[in-house]
Amino acid sequence: MRPLLGRRHVASELAWAIRPSDSIRIDGINILGGAFVAVGQGSRIRLSAFVRVRVPEPAEDPKLDYNSAIRSTVQQQRMRGLFEGLHRAGVPFVYNLMMTKGEQGRDGAPVLEFDLVVGTWLDGKSNDSKQLLSSIEQSSNILCATLAVAMPNSQIERLQRAELVGYVRRLLLPGTRDLPQLGNTGTGSELCSFEAPGPSIGTTDASPSFYVPNLTESGRDGLLLGSVRSGGARLHEFRLQLDDLKRHTSILGMTGSGKSTTASTIVRQAAQAGLPVMVLDWHSEYSQSVAGVRGRVVSPGTDSFSLNPLEPGPHTDPVEHMAMVSDIFSDIYHFTHPQAYMFRNALQRRLSERDGEEVPTLSSLVRTIEAYPLRSAYDNETKVALLRRLAPLTQGQAGRALGGPGMVTIGELMREPVVIELAQLRDIQTRAVFCDIVLKMIYEERVKGRDSQQHLTVVEEARNVAPARRAEDPPSVGERMISELRKFGEDMLFVAQFPTQVASELIKNSGTKIVHRVDWPDDISLVGDSMGLDKHQRAHLAKLEVGEAVVSVSRIPSSMLVQVRLEPTSGQLRRERNFLEEA
Secondary structure, three states, rough: EEEEOHHHHHHHHHHHOHHHHHOOOOEEEEEEEOEEEEEEEOEEEEEEEEEEEEOOOOOOHHHHHHHHHHHHHHHHHHHHHHHHHHHHHHOOOOOEEEEEEEEEOOOOOOEEEEEEEEEEOOOOOEHHHHHHHHHHHHHHHOOOOOOOOHOOOEEEEOOOOHHHHHHHHHHHHHOOOOOOOOEEEEEOOOOOOOOOOOOOOOOOOOOOOOOOOOOOHHOHHHHHHEEEEEEEEEEEEEEOHHHHHHHOOOEEEEOOOOHHHHHHHHHHHHOOOOOOOEEEEEEOOHHHHHHHHOOOOEEOOOOOOOOOOOOOOOOOHHHHHHHHHHHHHHHOOOOHHHHHHHHHHHHHHHHHOOOOOOOOOOHHHHHHHOOOOOOHHHHHHHHHHHHHHHHHHHHHHHHHHHHHOOOHHHHHHHOOEEEEOOOOOOHHHHHHHHHHHHHHHHHHHHHHOOOOOOOEEOOOOOOOOOOOOOOOOOOOOOOOOOHHHHOOEEEEEEEOOOOOHHHHHHHHHOOEEEEEOOOOHHHHOOOOOOOOHHHHHHHHHHHHOOOOOEEOOOOOOOOOEEOOOOOOHHHHHHHHHHHHHHH
């Protein structure tokens, strides 16, 4: 805490005695944290934050005699938006314009030098300064954001340390008339009158207080997620950085809340930024996201794209390959212990005794299980149960998708934007097998360590890849692979409808969490705990509008409320076209 004026000096400088009853007496003025002015009076304290606005001189077009009027109208509308936004956010503000007369301009009009400073304040008890500092920091962030929107070409700077001390001294003490060298000059016409709007401002149900990131935290470059919201008002834009994706991302929300649209927005912009993206698209909604960057869209089972789950990678340990494939099928089909044992033995035999076959396939594995020797009636039940699950994977679209051999290597797929459409595979287990095998191939490619390029994999319907489990149960192979992929530099983005249906560790360990509307109490509890939300913020999760989301990013101290920029997905566009054709 830095004292600006002591008790004796405050009394002498601020006790302007028009008459004794009009004297203003305070205990002291101090600078807290180098950024806030603290004025104490008894047990009460007022914290104030100040922002300097550097207003550029507008470029007039001499050919347009109405240029000034148009600019004035636009500026008035922006100022009204400023007042409405601050009003809804519950942020009080005051502005101070210090002006001095300079030399005459070329047109003979006086040139004015001015210092425009806008401030906000918060009152409370002096023994609660920690909470007050946190709240005034929030209010000052909102003030900076709304000023940046209302005055887009201006530079908005927080007054801190020496600049803050100098401003307060010029404001309060005699003999400090000169303004700082700001370069703010002009005839004054570019300063819109700060005319408060009329009483037409309505009140709406206020949302709970969320963190408002400053302009540096929100970023000027990166992936545009949407607009920060506070108190019912839209503030500045918020952008994710590509580095934000490196610690994994979770997008959660009920059907129709906007989660797939949010994921599509991130995919499209990441691909445009040059980041290779692979989408495991369960509902064929992402093809439009990579269309603008000449991305590749494949449909296993319909086109020539296929893979072979039993084919080991060129640098894969055979024992590890056999164990991972066995775990994938066992997790997805919930094999009993005897079924898992028979499957593993048949797979081992198929891999070691190829009978002239270059690469074993699911069809040859099924034949091996059919020929498996039986020792009891229970063995026969186990064999029938396995064949009932595996035989459909060798037929129809599933057989074409999983029958191999692969037409391209996983390394080639990871060098370009790719959407793998899985909607035509009607069986959920078939889609899950395909997803897990792709993740296994990505894992093996990353373990080789040959390619350190950043790459993003998007997994829709994450509950089918990394399902929820009890704390005492071991993680699924999908959960284990995803956790390992993080260590090897693979960016993962999960999309899920119900948070409690996904492995909780994946959500908790995601560096970026984007949560649309959820209303089940268990879902709210899980999300609230992982994001550090208070009870009011948790209750608001069930009231979020379509496209609204509570966002948590590891580099930002608290969760924020964002209105995501809505763009239709490929599925939505297709449904609209079908509707128009039918009409």
